[in-house]
Amino acid sequence: DAGVIQSPRHEVTEMGQEVTLRCKPISGHNSLFWYRQTMMRGLELLIYFNNNVPIDDSGMPEDRFSAKMPNASFSTLKIQPSEPRDSAVYFCASSFGTRGDTQYFGPGTRLTVL
Amino acid sequence: GESVGLHLPTLSVQEGDNSIINCAYSNSASDYFIWYKQESGKGPQFIIDIRSNMDKRQGQRVTVLLNKTVKHLSLQIAATQPGDSAVYFCAENISRATNKLIFGTGTLLAVQP
Numbered sequence: 001d002a003g004v005i006q007s008p009r010h011e012v013t014e015m016g017q018e019v020t021l022r023c024k025p026i027s028g029h030n031s032l033f034w035y036r037q038t039m040m041r042g043l044e045l046l047i048y049f050n051n052n053v054p055i056d057d058s059g060m061p062e063d064r065f066s067a068k069m070p071n072a073s074f075s076t077l078k079i080q081p082s083e084p085r086d087s088a089v090y091f092c093a094s095s096f097g098t099r100g101d102t103q104y105f106g107p108g109t110r111l112t113v114l
Numbered sequence: 115g116e117s118v119g120l121h122l123p124t125l126s127v128q129e130g131d132n133s134i135i136n137c138a139y140s141n142s143a144s145d146y147f148i149w150y151k152q153e154s155g156k157g158p159q160f161i162i163d164i165r166s167n168m169d170k171r172q173g174q175r176v177t178v179l180l181n182k183t184v185k186h187l188s189l190q191i192a193a194t195q196p197g198d199s200a201v202y203f204c205a206e207n208i209s210r211a212t213n214k215l216i217f218g219t220g221t222l223l224a225v226q227p
Contacts, residue, residue, distance in 0.1 A: 004157075031213050043158070043203065043217045056214060091157050100146040100207040103215060105157035 002026075004106035006092050012112045018080040021109045024073055025094030033093040033103060034067055034077050043091075049075065050098040082113045122201065124222040133191040135221045137204035142185060146207035148215065149178060149189045153200045161189070161202075191223075199225045 005024040013019055025032045033048040047057040049069045057067070064083070069075040079086055089110050093103040127133050139147065145166040150158035164171045164178045164187075171178050177190040187204050201222050205215040 033213075042219050045214060048213060050213060056212070093157075095213065098213055099210045100213065102148060102160055102163055104160060105150075108157050 004092055004094055004104055006090075006106040006109050008109060009107065010110045010112075012114065013082055014114050015083055016081045017113075018078065019082045019086075019111060019113075021077040021090050021092075021111070023075045023077070023092030023106060025075070025092070026096075026104055027073070029094035029096050029104075030072075031095045031098050031101070031103075032069060032075050033095075034075070035091040035093065035105075036088045037091060037108070038088045046077070079111075082111075084113045087111055087113050122220055122222045124224060126224045126226060127194050129194060129196060129225055129227050131194055133189075133194045133198070133223060133225075135189045135191075135202050135223065137187040137189075137218050137221075139185050139187055139204065139206045139218075140216065141206060141208045142182070144206040144208050144216075145210060147178070147180060147187050148205045148207075149176075149187075150203045150205060150217075151198075151200045152203065152220070158203060194223075194225050196225050196227055199223055 007022045031050050034046040037043045046059045047067045052069045067077045089108045091105050091108045093105045095101040095103045148163040149161045151161050152158045162173045162176050162178050164180050169180050175192045179188045201220040203220045204218045
């Protein structure tokens with residue numbers, strides 16, 4: 001069982017550049033979540049999808065952030081333009097159910113914006 | 115300048131002792147709770163869960179206790195090992211109408227050999 005797959009594992013970019021993070025959820029899972037983790041704010045939910053449809057994006061910081069899920073096996077989180085304060089570890093998680101179910105996390109992408 | 119981050123509560127235990135990590139949750143309507151373990155450089159890993167119709171659930175070396183009266187959750191780890199050193203998060207699902215989990219700030223467990 002491959003688990004949740006994220007790429008890249010590390011990303012270093014310069015301020016103003018576009019960053020795209022990728023996630024492949026566990027096969028058969030119906031929900032996908034994007035989180036951000038920082039020392040300042042801990043683990044924050046950015047957005048989640050049920051059956052490829054965005055359900056709650058209230059955690060997305062601002063218009064610079066966007067997320068898509070074109071099919072059940074792939075999602076992207078894009079930051080354009082990136083800023084140094086976006087530096088964090090971004091996690092993707094997936095769950096089988098769409099209501100109150102265990103979420104399984106990927107290894108994360110460590111983003112550094114210079 | 116100096117950056118200010120979250121101050122994680124820390125529990126330091128001797129190898130072989132039992133550990134108890136506590137969590138106060140926020141919403142009396144929450145009906146599902148999960149404990150996660152996060153090792154340095156890795157994503158949170160599921161340990162054990164419990165639904166609100168239970169007050170205790172046991173796994174391998176771990177037990178979760180739920181006290182709904184005082185909105186308190188605890189994770190007990192028996193015979194703590196160095197590999198248990200990590201940050202532990204509790205998470206609550208506030209409503210079956212949503213799939214959203216609310217995470218606590220975490221507790222750092224440091225196991226001394």
